[in-house]
Amino acid sequence: MAKKVFMLSEVVKVEQLEKYFPVQKGFLEQLFTRELRYVKAVDGITFSIRSREIFTLAGESGCGKTTTGRVIVRLLEPTSGKISFKGRDITKVKGEKLRLLRRKMQIIFQDPYASLNPRMKTVDAVGHPLEIHGLAKGEEKKEKVLEVLDKVGLTPPEQFINLHPHQLSGGQRQRVALARSIILKPEFIVADEPVSMIDVSLRTTIIDLMLSFRKELGLTYLFITHDLAVAKYISDRIAIMYLGKIIEMGDKESLFVNPMHPYTQALLSAIPVPNPERKRKRIELSGEVPSAIDIPTGCRFHPRCPYRTDKCSKEEPLLIELEKNHFVACHLIK
Amino acid sequence: MPFLEVDSLTVDYQMRRGTIRAVENVSFSLDKGETLGLAGESGSGKSTLGLSIIRLVPYPGVIVEGHIEIDGTDILKLPEHEMRSIRGRKVAYIFQDPMTSLNPVKRIGAHFAELIHTHEPNTSKEEALERTKKVLENLEILPERINDYPHQFSGGMRQRIMIGLAIALTPDLVIADEPTTALDVIVQAKILELLGNLRKMYGLALILISHDLSIILEKCDKIIILYAGHMIEYATGIELHKHPKHPYTQGLLHSIPNIELSDQKLAAIPGSPPNMLNPPKGCRFWPRCSHVKEICRVREPPLIDVKPNHFVRCFLYGKEGVHVERSRKS
Numbered sequence: 001m002a003k004k005v006f007m008l009s010e011v012v013k014v015e016q017l018e019k020y021f022p023v024q025k026g027f028l029e030q031l032f033t034r035e036l037r038y039v040k041a042v043d044g045i046t047f048s049i050r051s052r053e054i055f056t057l058a059g060e061s062g063c064g065k066t067t068t069g070r071v072i073v074r075l076l077e078p079t080s081g082k083i084s085f086k087g088r089d090i091t092k093v094k095g096e097k098l099r100l101l102r103r104k105m106q107i108i109f110q111d112p113y114a115s116l117n118p119r120m121k122t123v124d125a126v127g128h129p130l131e132i133h134g135l136a137k138g139e140e141k142k143e144k145v146l147e148v149l150d151k152v153g154l155t156p157p158e159q160f161i162n163l164h165p166h167q168l169s170g171g172q173r174q175r176v177a178l179a180r181s182i183i184l185k186p187e188f189i190v191a192d193e194p195v196s197m198i199d200v201s202l203r204t205t206i207i208d209l210m211l212s213f214r215k216e217l218g219l220t221y222l223f224i225t226h227d228l229a230v231a232k233y234i235s236d237r238i239a240i241m242y243l244g245k246i247i248e249m250g251d252k253e254s255l256f257v258n259p260m261h262p263y264t265q266a267l268l269s270a271i272p273v274p275n276p277e278r279k280r281k282r283i284e285l286s287g288e289v290p291s292a293i294d295i296p297t298g299c300r301f302h303p304r305c306p307y308r309t310d311k312c313s314k315e316e317p318l319l320i321e322l323e324k325n326h327f328v329a330c331h332l333i334k
Numbered sequence: 335m336p337f338l339e340v341d342s343l344t345v346d347y348q349m350r351r352g353t354i355r356a357v358e359n360v361s362f363s364l365d366k367g368e369t370l371g372l373a374g375e376s377g378s379g380k381s382t383l384g385l386s387i388i389r390l391v392p393y394p395g396v397i398v399e400g401h402i403e404i405d406g407t408d409i410l411k412l413p414e415h416e417m418r419s420i421r422g423r424k425v426a427y428i429f430q431d432p433m434t435s436l437n438p439v440k441r442i443g444a445h446f447a448e449l450i451h452t453h454e455p456n457t458s459k460e461e462a463l464e465r466t467k468k469v470l471e472n473l474e475i476l477p478e479r480i481n482d483y484p485h486q487f488s489g490g491m492r493q494r495i496m497i498g499l500a501i502a503l504t505p506d507l508v509i510a511d512e513p514t515t516a517l518d519v520i521v522q523a524k525i526l527e528l529l530g531n532l533r534k535m536y537g538l539a540l541i542l543i544s545h546d547l548s549i550i551l552e553k554c555d556k557i558i559i560l561y562a563g564h565m566i567e568y569a570t571g572i573e574l575h576k577h578p579k580h581p582y583t584q585g586l587l588h589s590i591p592n593i594e595l596s597d598q599k600l601a602a603i604p605g606s607p608p609n610m611l612n613p614p615k616g617c618r619f620w621p622r623c624s625h626v627k628e629i630c631r632v633r634e635p636p637l638i639d640v641k642p643n644h645f646v647r648c649f650l651y652g653k654e655g656v657h658v659e660r661s662r663k664s
């Protein structure tokens with residue numbers, strides 16, 4: 001889709017990123033056991049996002065895709081690893097510097113019913129970032145808000161500016177959230193399932209807006225989704241996550257034409273295809289995703305893998321570039 | 335005679351702010367062994383339609399017009415206690431959210447025991463237990479887990495238990511309302527396949543309600559597309575996929591991504607669904623329609639058949655089609 005857009009520099013780079021959440025214990029347990037247990041939500045992932053690229057993290061619930069997005073914009077503290085933004089290490093940035101950084105990186109959340117303050121009018125919700133960063137207030141703020149509302153297709157913007165979230169439909173709310181995320185003219189946006197709560201007929205509008213902002217504003221996106229059909233439509237590159245790790249990553253074309261990891265293959269075969277005459281063979285997986293507290297040894301997918309060998313339960317496979325720009329973490333593929 | 339027959343069903347939600355006509359003049363029929371898909375966006379009336387069939391439209395909803403016949407019985411005329419014996423035994427309903435549909439303080443076995451004893455008081459405990467175990471086996475859940483509580487199961491397993499409860503009394507019709515919306519794709523595929531297998535095994539009629547047209551197209555023989563409470567198109571899955579007639583159906587098909595196509599161009603339907611308290615006059619879709627004509631703003635289009643078994647509610651097809659609603663009366 002992106003025909004030769006400039007993909008030179010890396011905007012975001014993530015190296016060996018880990019995010020563990022301690023498991024809450026009861027009072028007695030705390031007294032008598034020393035050992036702390038962790039949910040390993042993100043367990044050592046490395047990738048980079050190039051300028052003006054739409055990079056997608058896809059996977060089932062609990063695979064760590066949302067946590068990764070939140071750690072990158074520093075809404076969560078990473079346990080270890082390194083995050084760079086335009087060549088600068090931002091892993092430990094704090095206070096004023098972090099605030100300035102947030103002008104450059106924004107996030108859109110999944111649920112527009114929860115991400116907008118029900119007591120704020122559109123003008124205040126969208127204009128709030130301007131006030132926080134001391135960029136505009138009063139009439140000037142209003143002008144800028146009108147401008148972005150027009151950009152996200154809430155036209156005429158004067159009609160929307162004084163409405164509260166409950167007066168807007170789901171699609172309109174997500175547009176307001178989109179307007180809020182671009183008002184500071186950021187360079188990078190994390191879009192966490194931005195269309196999964198919106199009706200099908202309106203999804204395309206939101207996706208098309210995101211695509212047009214990439215061109216117009218030179219934006220780079222980290223797109224997070226569980227819906228691979230949407231991922232295929234919007235992304236340039238896709239990484240598939242399973243239990244906190246990237247198990248396959250590649251250009252959209254090669255990943256969908258030639259999925260190599262058994263999990264990716266199963267995932268793709270499970271997606272419904274809107275064609276009643278097409279009967280596809282589904283790849284069966286046994287069991288369900290294990291808990292992120294007790295991650296299986298070796299390859300974390302091995303208990304469910306139809307092709308597992310002895311090696312898989314002992315040794316963790318590395319993410320290797322098997323074709324140009326196509327990385328897979330599996331012992332079986334050579 | 336078909337097993338289920340719904341004729342000009344109209345359901346209103348009568349509220350202080352006004353009346354919402356959630357379902358208007360919907361007619362269809364379904365035989366045993368068939369799968370019908372109800373597709374539409376939120377607020378299109380698909381759940382209301384499903385719930386009307388078991389007469390469980392929530393307050394302040396009222397069925398104001400129409401007939402629903404199940405196995406030859408007009409259920410809208412039945413007293414409540416007789417209706418209760420139809421629910422569960424003849425018609426079962428699978429709700430959307432498996433997390434909240436099971437009682438958290440009851441073991442799985444107790445859910446089944448209660449269901450079986452309510453409908454068949456003469457069943458012995460042992461027999462009920464045997465039957466439960468057999469149902470669980472069909473759903474690939476270990477029978478030993480009968481003594482576990484709902485929280486000990488994953489989302490997909492809980493939904494399978496819900497399906498088990500629905501089929502435990504071997505009903506003739508199962509209505510599955512967004513049965514996989516809260517689940518991941520791999521689990522979703524498993525559940526849908528399971529429903530399909532059970533349909534074959536027990537010869538049941540299945541109504542699948544979903545906002546996801548991909549699922550409906552993949553799994554259903556017949557499909558009803560609902561828009562703002564109106565049945566705007568009704569056809570077999572293959573026909574609907576090949577020759578969608580209504581501009582809304584065409585728009586929907588253009589807005590769903592298909593992973594098997596490369597370089598697909600998606601197109602959005604402009605505008606948003608209408609406010610049901612104040613729906614547009616005439617055709618309910620006209621404010622979003624690219625083919626809108628003068629007549630669409632004034633008059634409501636009738637449901638006409640463009641082909642045998644392919645009905646559409648749109649003025650674009652007025653001439654060649656036959657006026658169904660009128661022909662039925664004559």
